[in-house]
C-alpha cells in the first residue's frame with residue numbers, strides 16, 4: 075500500500091467492556107496499536123491513537139448489580155483499571171474514551187438521528203435469542219446445542235425494538251469490499267466476511283426496551299440504543315463528531331486503522347460500514363482482525379482461573395519484554411499460544427542474547443578501549459558499508475510491514491539487523507584488533523555504534539525503554555530520535571556515558 079508522506083494516521087483499539095479486569099487479550103491489541111502509533115510518530119506523521127471503555131448494555135448493568143453498585147459508579151471503578159494499563163505498558167494513547175461521557179452520548183444520538191432522517195430505522199418487535207455475554211442477537215439456526223456459536227448462554231427476548239434496515243445494504247457492502255480489497259485483513263478474514271454477507275443479511279435490532287443502562291433513543295426514552303451501535307460510534311465521537319469543524323474528525327477519520335479481535339470482526343466489517351453508509355458518512359479505511367491467545371494450551375477463562383493480566387506479565391518479565399513477546403511470537407492475525415517457557419525462551423534469545431549482548435559488548439568495549447567516546451573512523455571496507463547499508467535499508471522495509479500491520483515481520487526485520495551486526499562483530503573481532511590494528515578497531519566500533527543507532531531507533535516502537543537506554547548510551551540528543559535523523563552519521567569524539575545492560579537474562583523460577 076502506498077501512502078503520501080506525512081499524512082495523518084489514526085489507530086483504534088476496541089473499547090473494552092468494563093465487566094471484567096484487563097487481561098492479556100486487551101494488552102495485546104493495545105500494544106499493537108501503540109507500536110503502530112509510535113512508529114508513525116517517529117516517521118513524522120501526526121498520530122491519533124484511541125482506546126477506551128465500552129460501558130453500556132445489559133452485561134454491564136448485570137455486572138454492576140452483582141457488585142451491588144450503581145452502574146455509573148461501577149463503570150467508573152472498572153474503567154480506571156483499563157486506564158491504568160497505559161502507564162503499565164507504556165501505551166501512548168492520544169485519547170481514552172468512555173461511552174458514558176456526555177459528548178459521546180450526544181454524538182451517538184446524532185448518528186441515530188441521521189439514520190432516522192435518512193429513513194433507515196423502523197419500529198417493530200424483536201422476538202429471538204440474545205446472548206448477554208456477546209451482546210449479540212442470534213437466530214434459531216445459529217444456535218449450537220442451545221447456545222450461541224461462541225458458547226455463550228442465550229435467552230429468549232421479546233420486546234418492542236427499533237430496527238436498522240441492514241438487509242438493504244448487502245449489495246452495497248459487497249461492492250464496497252470489492253472496490254476496497256485492502257479494507258479487511260487478513261485475507262482469510264476478508265473472505266469469511268464476504269461469504270457471511272453473501273449468505274444474506276437480516277434487519278438488525280438496534281434498541282432495547284427491557285432495561286435502561288444505555289444511551290437513550292432520541293425522542294423515545296423507553297428505548298436505549300443497542301450497545302454495539304453506541305459503541306461503534308465511539309470511533310468518530312472521540313474525534314469530535316458531529317461538532318461543526320471537528321478538526322480531528324476531518325484530519326484523522328480518512329486515515330483510520332481499526333484493530334479488532336477476530337470475534338468482533340463482523341460488527342466492524344458489516345454493521346459499522348452499513349451504519350455509516352446509511353448515515354451518509356465516510357467509511358473506515360482499514361480493519362485488521364487479530365487472533366486469540368491461549369494460555370499454556372488452554373482457552374483463557376474465569377472458570378479455569380488461568381487469566382493472565384498485564385500486571386502479571388510486567389511484574390514477571392518486564393514491559394519491553396512483554397511488548398516484544400506479544401508482537402514477535404505469532405504472526406499478527408493468527409492465534410497465539412502463551413506459555414511461560416515460550417516467553418522466557420524468546421526474551422533470553424532475542425532480547426538478552428542477541429540485542430542486549432550486542433549493545434553491551436560494543437559499548438563496554440568502546441568505554442574501556444576507545445576513550446569512552448564515539449570513535450573516529452578510517453576508511454570503510456566493503457564489510458563496513460555492507461552492514462551499514464543493511465541496517466539503513468531496514469527502514470523502508472519496516473515501513474512496508476507497518477503499513478500492512480505485519481507486526482511480527484516488523485520485529486523479524488529489525489532483529490535480522492541485530493543478527494547481521496552480531497555476525498559482523500564476530501567476523502571483525504575488534505578485541506583482536508585492539509593490539510594488531512587499533513585504527514581499524516576504531517572504524518569497526520564506529521560502524522557498530524552506527525548500526526546500533528539504526529537498530530535502537532527501529533526497535534523503539536516495540537521496546538521503547540531499552541531503545542531509550544541505548545540511545546542515551548550513544549549520546550543521541552533527544553530531539554534527534556526520529557526517522558528523519560535515521561541516516562545522520564554519529565559524531566566522532568562525542569563522549570559516551572558508562573554503559574549498563576539493557577536486557578537482563580530471565581531465569582526459570584520454581585514451577586515454570
Ligand code: MSP
Nearest residue numbers: 088089090091099128305306334335336365366367
Ligand atoms: N466492547 C466490545 C468492543 C467494542 S468496539 C466498538 C468488546 N469488548 S471486550 O472487552 O470483550 O473485548 C475486547 C477485545 O479483546 C476484543 O478485540 C477481543 O478479541 C479481545 N480478546 C479477548 N480475549 C482475547 C484473547 N484471549 N486473546 C486475544 N484477544 C482477546 O468486545
